[in-house]
Amino acid sequence: MSGPFTVAIDGPAASGKGTIARAVAERFGFAHLDTGLLYRAVGARLLDGEEPVAAARALTPKDLDRPGLRGADVAQAASRVAVIAEVRQALLDYQRAFARRAAGAVLDGRDIGTVICPEAELKLYVTASAETRAARRFKELQASGGDTTYEAVLEDVRIRDARDSDRVHAPMTAAPDAIHLDTTEMSIEDAVARAVALVEDRRGA
Numbered sequence: 001m002s003g004p005f006t007v008a009i010d011g012p013a014a015s016g017k018g019t020i021a022r023a024v025a026e027r028f029g030f031a032h033l034d035t036g037l038l039y040r041a042v043g044a045r046l047l048d049g050e051e052p053v054a055a056a057r058a059l060t061p062k063d064l065d066r067p068g069l070r071g072a073d074v075a076q077a078a079s080r081v082a083v084i085a086e087v088r089q090a091l092l093d094y095q096r097a098f099a100r101r102a103a104g105a106v107l108d109g110r111d112i113g114t115v116i117c118p119e120a121e122l123k124l125y126v127t128a129s130a131e132t133r134a135a136r137r138f139k140e141l142q143a144s145g146g147d148t149t150y151e152a153v154l155e156d157v158r159i160r161d162a163r164d165s166d167r168v169h170a171p172m173t174a175a176p177d178a179i180h181l182d183t184t185e186m187s188i189e190d191a192v193a194r195a196v197a198l199v200e201d202r203r204g205a
């Protein structure tokens, strides 16, 4: 098969989409872009007191390496700046160019299959119940020494889900032709195996 091959993976926080995206990229030698990191970098600059549209326009690769981007306060700030159309617009060209890399690309986020790359060869929409996702995130935070409770993480997940789904511009939603993967009862190994099989199938087609 020739030409770029793009895998678009969307879904809510801690659904498993990042793990699946990384594994698929590694398996097929595709480049991987965690698009949430772009919004987190803008969110971090908002927390520094910057105006978010100017921050999005001035984003550099160094912003993506800054420590603390995975924290809960930055996640909420990311979700807040992500409702602003001009912020999304400023991040668009970079994501679209990334998606069409000749060597193949996997992008994960909220609007990849709907807005960034509607022509992606494979679209996945990865979900899990809010309780399962909060439990996963809580475990990760605990392992990294975070001081929080399961209830606080669940509340955080719910607030972010609502804001990301209800916004006017590029809300979190599955593309009509996305394949849904519910990981509530599925091990991450099984979810990765299913995604890999789908890529193999589409590439062979």
Ligand code: DC
Residues within 6 Å of the ligand: 013, 014, 035, 036, 037, 039, 040, 075, 078, 079, 082, 108, 109, 110, 111, 112, 160, 164
């Ligand atoms: O995937 P994440 O949890 O790192 O994303 C952080 C926030 O960024 C998320 O709550 C909404 C926003 N986001 C977005 O609006 N569109 C994307 N493609 C990726 C993330």
